[in-house]
Amino acid sequence: MDRDDFIAGLHDLPAHCILKDEAELRPYECDGLSAYRKLPWLVLLPETVEQVQSILRYCHTHKVPVVARGAGTGLSGGALPLDNGVLLSLAKFNSILDIDTANRLARVQPGVRNLAITEAVAGHGLYYAPDPSSQIACSIGGNVAENAGGVHCLKYGLTVHNIAELKLITIEGELLTIGSHALDSAGYDLLALLTGSEGLLGVIVEVTVRLLPAPEQAQVVLAAFDSVATAGQAVADIISKGILPAGLELMDTLAVRAAEDFVHAGYPVDAAAILLCELDGERHCVESQIEQVTRLLQESGATEVRRARDEAERLRFWAGRKAAFPAVGRLSPDYYCMDGTIPRQHLGKVLSTIARWSEEYGLRVANVFHAGDGNLHPLILYDANKDGELERTEEFGGRILELCIAVGGTITGEHGVGMEKINQMCVQFNEAELQQFHAIKHAFDADSLLNPGKAVPTLARCAEFGRMHVHHGELPFPELERF
Amino acid sequence: MNDTDLTKPFCEQIRDAAEKQTPLSITAGGSKDFYGRPGRTEQHIDTTAHCGVLGYEPSELVIQARSGTPLRDIEKLLADNGQMLAFEPPHFSETTTLGGVIATGLSGPRRPWRGAARDFVLGAGIINGKGEALRFGGQVMKNVAGYDVSRLMAGSLGTLGLITEVSLKVLPRPASEYTLKQVCDQAEAIRRFADWSSRAIPVSAACWHDDHLYLRLSGDENSTRHAQHQLGDGLLETLPDWWNSIRDQQHPFFNRLDPLWRLSIPPATPPLALDGDWFIDWGGAQRWLYSPEKPEQVRCLVASVGGHATLFRNAPENVEVFHPLPAPLLKLQQRIKHAMDPAGILNPGRLYPEL
Numbered sequence: 001m002d003r004d005d006f007i008a009g010l011h012d013l014p015a016h017c018i019l020k021d022e023a024e025l026r027p028y029e030c031d032g033l034s035a036y037r038k039l040p041w042l043v044l045l046p047e048t049v050e051q052v053q054s055i056l057r058y059c060h061t062h063k064v065p066v067v068a069r070g071a072g073t074g075l076s077g078g079a080l081p082l083d084n085g086v087l088l089s090l091a092k093f094n095s096i097l098d099i100d101t102a103n104r105l106a107r108v109q110p111g112v113r114n115l116a117i118t119e120a121v122a123g124h125g126l127y128y129a130p131d132p133s134s135q136i137a138c139s140i141g142g143n144v145a146e147n148a149g150g151v152h153c154l155k156y157g158l159t160v161h162n163i164a165e166l167k168l169i170t171i172e173g174e175l176l177t178i179g180s181h182a183l184d185s186a187g188y189d190l191l192a193l194l195t196g197s198e199g200l201l202g203v204i205v206e207v208t209v210r211l212l213p214a215p216e217q218a219q220v221v222l223a224a225f226d227s228v229a230t231a232g233q234a235v236a237d238i239i240s241k242g243i244l245p246a247g248l249e250l251m252d253t254l255a256v257r258a259a260e261d262f263v264h265a266g267y268p269v270d271a272a273a274i275l276l277c278e279l280d281g282e283r284h285c286v287e288s289q290i291e292q293v294t295r296l297l298q299e300s301g302a303t304e305v306r307r308a309r310d311e312a313e314r315l316r317f318w319a320g321r322k323a324a325f326p327a328v329g330r331l332s333p334d335y336y337c338m339d340g341t342i343p344r345q346h347l348g349k350v351l352s353t354i355a356r357w358s359e360e361y362g363l364r365v366a367n368v369f370h371a372g373d374g375n376l377h378p379l380i381l382y383d384a385n386k387d388g389e390l391e392r393t394e395e396f397g398g399r400i401l402e403l404c405i406a407v408g409g410t411i412t413g414e415h416g417v418g419m420e421k422i423n424q425m426c427v428q429f430n431e432a433e434l435q436q437f438h439a440i441k442h443a444f445d446a447d448s449l450l451n452p453g454k455a456v457p458t459l460a461r462c463a464e465f466g467r468m469h470v471h472h473g474e475l476p477f478p479e480l481e482r483f
Numbered sequence: 484m485n486d487t488d489l490t491k492p493f494c495e496q497i498r499d500a501a502e503k504q505t506p507l508s509i510t511a512g513g514s515k516d517f518y519g520r521p522g523r524t525e526q527h528i529d530t531t532a533h534c535g536v537l538g539y540e541p542s543e544l545v546i547q548a549r550s551g552t553p554l555r556d557i558e559k560l561l562a563d564n565g566q567m568l569a570f571e572p573p574h575f576s577e578t579t580t581l582g583g584v585i586a587t588g589l590s591g592p593r594r595p596w597r598g599a600a601r602d603f604v605l606g607a608g609i610i611n612g613k614g615e616a617l618r619f620g621g622q623v624m625k626n627v628a629g630y631d632v633s634r635l636m637a638g639s640l641g642t643l644g645l646i647t648e649v650s651l652k653v654l655p656r657p658a659s660e661y662t663l664k665q666v667c668d669q670a671e672a673i674r675r676f677a678d679w680s681s682r683a684i685p686v687s688a689a690c691w692h693d694d695h696l697y698l699r700l701s702g703d704e705n706s707t708r709h710a711q712h713q714l715g716d717g718l719l720e721t722l723p724d725w726w727n728s729i730r731d732q733q734h735p736f737f738n739r740l741d742p743l744w745r746l747s748i749p750p751a752t753p754p755l756a757l758d759g760d761w762f763i764d765w766g767g768a769q770r771w772l773y774s775p776e777k778p779e780q781v782r783c784l785v786a787s788v789g790g791h792a793t794l795f796r797n798a799p800e801n802v803e804v805f806h807p808l809p810a811p812l813l814k815l816q817q818r819i820k821h822a823m824d825p826a827g828i829l830n831p832g833r834l835y836p837e838l
Binding site for chain 2: 100101102103104105124125126146147149153154157158160161170174176177178180181182183184185186187188189190192193195196197201213214215216236237239240242243244281282283284285287288289341342343344345370372373374375408409410411412413414415416417421425428429432433436437439440441442443444455456
């Protein structure tokens with residue numbers, strides 16, 4: 001469809017909600033995965049739910065595809081625009097609509113920032129638990145679309161565990177309420193199906209999140225290790241003893257040094273790995289668990305165990321971890337952040353394989369690991385200006401993801417498939433499973449207009465990618481047989 | 484019981500039924516046969532023999548088992564390792580299986596504080612209505628590859644697929660549990676529950692019945708004892724059997740042949756103006772009711788406070804068991820049913836006549 005004709009038909013949308021000049025479109029050409037860029041055909045910034053409905057109805061009638069975008073902090077290219085479709089920004093939906101302290105719920109618009117929710121309810125002694133590293137900037141609508149996690153997932157769950165209700169607009173422009181303010185709702189659990197659906201099933205225009213009472217106390221212990229494997233074993237020891245830390249984060253030496261240089265968190269820079277273990281909850285319980293964890297870490301072979309002396313030091317320990325990505329970014333012109341999840345028992349083997357490949361490819365890797373829940377973030381350092389280095393990085397990254405599948409894990413723990421991991425979906429799922437995904441997509445969006453080409457690959461694409469799905473036991477990595 | 488994998492014969496049976504358009508009912512222990520609509524089926528698949536724990540590594544906090552595995556075996560194995568299924572699934576009988584636990588998606592008293600059955604599902608193996616064995620999710624805590632089909636199975640009453648295996652997150656058992664019992668009326672109990680739930684108090688269950696509230700505290704000895712001081716007077720006791728009798732509906736309140744309503748509403752909702760006998764669970768979010776009021780009146784009032792009403796047991800004929808869905812949502816759910824089970828042969832009519 002001709003773009004001017006399309007714009008001419010957008011009667012319900014004021015002119016200031018339509019961006020069409022190249023200079024206005026340019027900021028929307030990528031999300032947090034900046035290696036993938038495309039200038040959008042058109043950007044629309046609606047201000048009301050009715051406008052979103054009428055845009056989607058109009059796109060549906062004229063078979064124009066739509067990509068929804070929140071804050072654009074996603075790391076898998078899920079909001080990568082199309083050159084023949086609308087980029088629908090929900091940025092103007094940025095109001096907190098209602099705070100229900102008695103039921104511990106907040107009803108917010110999708111463009112509200114993750115951290116802004118906690119800031120708005122903190123006065124009531126409440127908070128919103130999922131805390132992705134980008135929480136200052138990322139929006140709750142995007143969090144739902146990606147089922148965002150964070151450093152507190154082991155104890156408090158992902159986005160799917162912390163939302164109650166969604167208002168969703170279908171591609172036909174119909175407004176649906178999914179879930180409820182009760183603890184469950186009648187019929188199928190579409191709240192679970194929609195969370196993490198990466199904008200392929202509908203456009204979210206309202207989210208009701210669950211709030212939790214702020215813990216009475218939080219305390220963190222930092223432990224240094226002379227090998228990553230020993231640190232991994234310490235994690236297993238803590239969890240085996242019936243302790244459920246609020247956060248359990250592991251960083252390898254390159255990540256530790258980068259973070260220390262950047263924010264001066266006080267990390268021991270000569271350690272092969274450090275572990276941050278946070279306990280929170282009722283004061284007495286935290287006290288006794290901190291003592292128990294300190295003892296366990298010493299017994300597990302930590303070379304140093306340090307308890308944050310005060311709240312300022314606790315925040316400094318976390319600042320280092322939360323700034324790990326940008327800190328690593330200072331070591332290299334570009335870096336590529338991976339997001340595989342593995343059963344924790346394979347940590348040592350997976351990291352040593354990555355280290356070997358790192359030498360093979362001549363690309364440095366820093367590892368940041370949500371150790372409690374097995375979510376690994378290797379950061380591959382590269383220089384996009386060097387010929388072929390991005391391609392080598394992508395190949396290396398792809399092999400890491402396939403390694404995660406091979407040890408019984410997954411290609412994405414919290415960043416989503418988006419554009420980035422679409423090929424590895426062909427490895428993780430077989431043809432019948434992918435077809436089942438397509439059938440579900442068809443139930444919501446028969447013409448495939450919502451975020452086409454993302455999250456679930458076509459079978460043709462998998463054939464072209466040329467890698468077979470391999471079931472348990474018959475792995476594509478002969479060198480892994482000893483695992 | 485011997486571990487057996489019956490996935491292949493189940494696939495064949497479902498493929499065959501799809502070809503012949505023969506509706507199938509999926510059953511196992513039969514402990515929840517009373518729940519839901521009767522459905523319209525001609526043949527049965529019994530998953531009881533499809534059993535066995537497939538993987539359990541306590542330090543990973545994950546257990547994976549076939550659907551026919553008895554719940555009591557799973558809970559025994561976890562308890563031996565100091566762990567538990569934190570959603571406290573009901574054992575309506577000794578024969579309850581893992582598959583039935585997930586297919587019904589029911590959770591016990593701990594649900595508001597630790598999560599529902601669906602929250603603990605990490606992955607599932609299923610057979611769809613075309614007889615294809617599929618795997619979604621996995622054995623790890625975080626996994627966002629593909630749509631979350633495994634959690635969709637929770638509570639779908641076997642209408643979307645036969646569950647062959649499930650991976651669940653498990654949690655450590657608390658070191659100590661005490662129950663505080665106080666005398667108060669329903670309105671006051673609901674107010675107290677809301678207040679306590681907003682504070683860092685280690686609550687793990689909250690019920691009210693017969694002018695008494697029961698609050699269970701879980702945690703280490705120090706914190707449960709300390710919490711008692713914040714909560715005012717009351718008798719503190721360990722009542723594990725009492726909580727199990729609520730979970731499994733063995734408490735005398737549930738021992739009636741009248742229609743039993745389950746009202747799921749926002750927890751702080753003040754007492755509803757409906758005549759009858761009440762039992763409040765989930766800190767106010769799940770309310771059981773025997774009532775002489777007309778079903779449409781119950782549903783209308785419950786919907787007006789943002790909830791839904793299920794006739795959990797002894798539904799009268801000609802009254803729908805589950806709360807009616809708005810037309811556009813029902814249409815969408817029909818399309819999802821069709822996507823999973825195009826021939827419409829899996830437990831048809833068990834949830835809604837249209838699904």
